[in-house]
Amino acid sequence: MGFTKNEKLSIYNGIASTASTNMVNGYIPLFAISVLGATNNQMGLITSLPSIIGMLALIPGAIWLNKWKSKKNFAVASTFATRFMFMLILFVPFFSESGYAPWLLVGLIALLNFPGALSNLSWQSMIGDMISEDRRGNFFSSRNRYNTIAALAATFSTGLFLSLFDKRDALPYQILFAVGFLLAIFEVIFLFKHKERVSKPEIKQEVIEKKKLPFAVFRYKPYTAFLICAMAYNISAQMGWSIFSIYHIKEAHATAIWFSLFSVTNQLAQIISLKWWAKFADRRGNTMLLFVAAAGMASAPVLTILSTNLVYITLINFWIGIFVAGTNLLLFNQLLKATPDESKTNYIANYNFLLAIVGFIAPQIGVFLLNQFGMNFAMALVSAARFTAAFSFLVVALKLENHKAFRARTIEESV
Template sequence: MKFHGNEKWSIYNGLASTAAANMVNGYIPLFAISVLGATNQQIGLIVSLPSIIGMLALIPGAIWLNKVQSKKNFAVISTFVARLLFSLILFVPFLGSPYAAWALVILIALLNFPGALSGLSWQSMIGDLVPEKRRGEFFSSRNRYNTIAAMAVTFGTGVFLQQFDKGHAFPYQVLFIAAFLFAAAEVYFLIKHKEPEKRKNEEIVEEKRKKFSLHLFKHKPFLAFVVSALLFNFTAQMAWSLFSIYQIKEANATALWLSLFSVTNQLAQIISIKWWANAADRRGNSFVLFIAAAGMATAPALTILSANLVYLTLINLWIGLFVSGTNLLLFNQLLKASPEKGRTNYIANYNFLLSIVGFIAPQLGVMLLNGLGMAAAMNLISLFRMAAAFSFLFVALKLERRVMAETI
């Protein structure tokens, strides 16, 4: 598939963004635990607090975005501010214990305010710039390139960190500086996008009038997507903190092993993402999304079967096969279920609800860990995930066919 114009700049933008994120994000738990001495509670807050801040950002964010003439400029500004705030983590180790760990928690939470605005504006912008008929193939290709970049950056970062004592802050500070340089390139490529002619005033007025409203959920395809997606995201995010805690505290994984976990996961995504896109074209997005979500449901239960690092590497290979499909198909389903007119409001409403889920779910996961232990908590989460995955099957077999029949 050949890319020109906006699609080409989106590919470059994605590569720079992926490099910046994967250089540091995957190692934040290790940084927090090994360098700053963070507790399980603080790790849980690092995962969950950004969601509640993001939720607060989406309320004014959707209003601001509907007022602006250029979604691209909005995305550029919010992305730059988010990346600039992230670079401030460079100075956190200088605060010392016990303030450093709490400073990291607070800073990661706060930077998600512009981060949420960045994500909302990018999703709305790219939905306008890429025609629906090209989205499946384009996003599968973009995700594949991003995953290759993530794999290379993650492995290189793991090798770099392995050269230092895991309790030293210096190598992480080097990474924060390098990540900011990639983030600057990300913003540059975002600026290079070209928007279509400014929207007509009546279209902008219509979007302003909608803002946040229950009226949006009267659109049946969107409602069906929101219910099933939130159910699955809730059960998926319950385990986010637990994976890191298990790998670092129980399996004693070093930075190099963490990078190997990520690399094998990303390698599986590269191998499988084209298959998921083609399968969705043949069988329907919702049905194939059910298969991907069901595969992801096995992750927590399989992870805690052994603390052997080679075994955990292989499990991450297995999980990656389904992560690629879930990420691709969830985003495609969101765009498909959101009408073109007023899409920003639909996406904002979904992200608003997703932020609530993202705050509650990791905290509930840590509560299960503290109350039941790692094995019981992870097995329960696998069962919850599997039950949620069946909601996509229900949408595929019942709701989508019913809506299709009503429109004929």
């Protein structure tokens, strides 16, 4: 497809953002455990605390965003603040001797999610206005594919770089934080170059409707149906986030190079499968295909614990990547589809607000299960929860199909 100027800038922005964050994000668990000596509970907090901070940000976030004349400028400011705070983590190892370094890492990762949540909210709302619905499927599949290629290159080169050093050495991580911030500057520049149409009447309407946010959004049935399924899925998905990292490091004894191979194979699978997901979503619909993607994700925990062989785990990450591509693409597309054009920012903010609550609770549940029942049983429970969530998408899809068939018959009979 031919890209508009905004679409090209969004792709460049996504590549810079992905390269910047993937240089270190995937290695934070290794950095926390091997360099700083973080415990299981601290690992759980690294995953879950940002959600609480993000939730607190979303309370005023939608109001602030609606008051700003430019969603783009709001996104630029919040994105820069997020990346700057992320860069500050390079100073954390200097406090290792005090014993507080793991807690400083926990605190910084939590706090940077305040501007991070605002950045995510404003970008979603901005891009939803800029990209028309009929172009979203192909555009986002293309953008995600380019992002995944950037993630693949950044992750693999980072893994090779880290493998040159002792896994307990903090210096290579500090270098990566600095380089990641330089890439983030380009991310902000491309974001700033977007051209937007500022609609003052719509903003005023959203400011008025923000007072009805907690209740009014639930009266829109397509959004409520999506919300129930998405929350069920995210609870089950995020329960396993910390457990996977702990399993890879403590059970399988993965090093930085293996972490990079896990990510690279996962990302390769995403690149290969993205167009397939976009193509079949257009034919079958987002909701039905979300069942397939979520069910595939449900197989990940039980397949992972079958062996600690690192080659086997690498292959499993390829399998998982196929379904990660589907869930990432389809969930976002379905969110935009399920929200009405009026007050879109408020609906997205409400979704992110609830997602933040889930993001705090779910990883803590996962760590609790791990501490109480051990690795294998915890992983099995996560798989079971994910399968249950996947079926919620199927139930909604079947109800929608029955509803459409009923309306079609009613129209025919009335004619």
